[in-house]
Amino acid sequence: KIHKFWETQPVGQFKDVGDSSLAEGPIEPPTPLSEVKQEPYNLPSAYEWTTCDMDSEETCLEVYNLLKNNYVEDDENLFRFNYSREFLGWALRPPGYFASWHIGVRAKASKKLVAFISGVPARIRVREHVVKMAEINFLCVHKKLRSKRLAPVMIKEVTRRVHLENIWQAAYTAGVVLPTPITTCQYWHRSLNPKKLIDVGFSRLGARMTMSRTIKLYKLPDSPVTPGFRKMELRDVPAVTRLLRNYMSQFSVAPDFDETDVEHWLLPKESVVDSFLVESQYTREVTDFCSFYTLPSSILGNQTYSTLKAAYSYYNVSTKTPLLQLMNDALIVAKKKDFDVFNALDVMENESFLKELKFGPGDGQLHYYLYNYRIRHALKPSELGLVLL
Numbered sequence: 575k576i577h578k579f580w581e582t583q584p585v586g587q588f589k590d591v592g593d594s595s596l597a598e599g600p601i602e603p604p605t606p607l608s609e610v611k612q613e614p615y616n617l618p619s620a621y622e623w624t625t626c627d628m629d630s631e632e633t634c635l636e637v638y639n640l641l642k643n644n645y646v647e648d649d650e651n652l653f654r655f656n657y658s659r660e661f662l663g664w665a666l667r668p669p670g671y672f673a674s675w676h677i678g679v680r681a682k683a684s685k686k687l688v689a690f691i692s693g694v695p696a697r698i699r700v701r702e703h704v705v706k707m708a709e710i711n712f713l714c715v716h717k718k719l720r721s722k723r724l725a726p727v728m729i730k731e732v733t734r735r736v737h738l739e740n741i742w743q744a745a746y747t748a749g750v751v752l753p754t755p756i757t758t759c760q761y762w763h764r765s766l767n768p769k770k771l772i773d774v775g776f777s778r779l780g781a782r783m784t785m786s787r788t789i790k791l792y793k794l795p796d797s798p799v800t801p802g803f804r805k806m807e808l809r810d811v812p813a814v815t816r817l818l819r820n821y822m823s824q825f826s827v828a829p830d831f832d833e834t835d836v837e838h839w840l841l842p843k844e845s846v847v848d849s850f851l852v853e854s855q856y857t858r859e860v861t862d863f864c865s866f867y868t869l870p871s872s873i874l875g876n877q878t879y880s881t882l883k884a885a886y887s888y889y890n891v892s893t894k895t896p897l898l899q900l901m902n903d904a905l906i907v908a909k910k911k912d913f914d915v916f917n918a919l920d921v922m923e924n925e926s927f928l929k930e931l932k933f934g935p936g937d938g939q940l941h942y943y944l945y946n947y948r949i950r951h952a953l954k955p956s957e958l959g960l961v962l963l
């Protein structure tokens with residue numbers, strides 16, 4: 575496959591895979607700030623750039639609606655992600671965020687938002703180097719404007735604005751294969767509401783299985799089984815940060831979270847992110863942690879249901895409670911909160927619990943990418959400690 579745009583970019587190129595003479599690290603050096611293009615890239619004349627102020631409810635609603643109607647669908651067009659407004663406000667405004675990295679395109683005539691791309695700052699460790707990066711997400715072009723080479727312009731513009739903040743690397747994921755994945759992960763799904771998943775056509779009744787037998791197969795206890803399992807609170811931030819930093823050090827690529835990051839990304843936020851920890855009764859020590867984020871999807875073309883309530887495994891740490899038991903407690907609280915499905919990637923140590931907790935493999939893959947940073951050998955998913963939203 576030829577990639578007319580991606581072959582011009584400082585990313586690992588397919589032709590370079592396996593060439594171990596190429597050093598690990600930045601592909602291109604930083605440009606002096608005076609040499610970074612000062613003005614935005616050109617758009618087709620009917621369109622104009624706009625910066626989306628995510629503090630404005632009106633603008634947040636415009637971004638929400640664009641994504642609700644035009645963002646990612648699965649291959650069978652059963653679902654389309656339906657990130658909530660609260661979720662977008664949270665995902666796009668972490669500590670140190672740049673409003674200028676929330677980039678929209680409007681049609682000049684109607685002023686309608688027709689495209690969007692975003693970046694947020696992140697410190698990401700790649701082996702022994704902590705690198706300041708932009709995490710790029712929510713790239714979306716309206717369905718009516720597809721295949722007009724708008725995406726490369728959006729990508730070049732966000733790259734330019736990231737460069738203006740003296741940041742030269744990025745991390746992103748995609749369901750499509752581009753030059754060149756640092757690893758490729760598998761989605762796994764654990765039914766919590768098997769009847770609904772069968773009714774919408776995602777799952778099928780197993781051979782020699784009745785509906786009631788299937789419901790029983792996925793049944794979960796009413797409450798978590800681990801003593802000391804409780805919701806995370808603000809006072810837990812220092813302990814959770816210590817626990818997480820220590821645990822994440824085993825992975826080749828992982829976020830370098832400090833307490834400010836943990837407070838933003840991991841404190842429970844209604845309908846956005848849930849997090850729990852295990853506190854030892856006697857020592858009061860925080861020994862384990864689990865978290866998942868809320869990402870509903872529109873169910874396309876179904877008369878009975880309009881929304882799938884999905885939980886996505888986020889960051890989990892097990893030091894005393896077996897990961898299997900910890901994640902089963904996560905399933906139990908997710909079911910209690912009326913989620914229909916609990917999704918997880920085969921990253922970190924997730925493979926150790928997926929099959930036993932009755933996750934089934936999805937048919938979608940998620941490719942991880944770094945921009946302007948070469949790694950010598952692709953990673954196994956179990957070496958990856960980064961979950962992007």
Ligand SMILES: CCCCCCCCCCCCCC(=O)CSCCNC(=O)CCNC(=O)[C@H](O)C(C)(C)COP(=O)(O)OP(=O)(O)OC[C@H]1O[C@@H](n2cnc3c(N)ncnc32)[C@H](O)[C@@H]1OP(=O)(O)O
Nearest residue numbers: 577578579580711712713714715720721722723724725742
């Ligand atoms: C130092 C800082 C650096 C910051 C920047 C870092 C890089 C960030 C990169 C972005 C990370 C985003 C991460 C993220 O948001 C998470 S992945 C989700 C992406 N969004 C969707 O799938 C929503 C539905 N689809 C669309 O809106 C459109 O199809 C999009 C906009 C996807 C493409 O619009 P289109 O109308 O269908 O296509 P053209 O405009 O005609 O352009 C065709 C060119 O675009 C390349 N393409 C297609 N899909 C891509 C994708 N998902 N990433 C990167 N490139 C993608 C394609 O390979 C081709 O280039 P090539 O000819 O070279 O092959």
Ligand SMILES: CCOC(=O)c1cnc2ccc(OC)cc2c1SCCC#N
Nearest residue numbers: 646647648653654655761763871884917
């Ligand atoms: C029931 C299991 O599938 C999903 O939860 C789901 C929901 N919505 C989507 C929207 C777009 C989409 O595009 C790839 C996939 C889904 C998926 S499967 C992959 C995500 C996970 N886990």
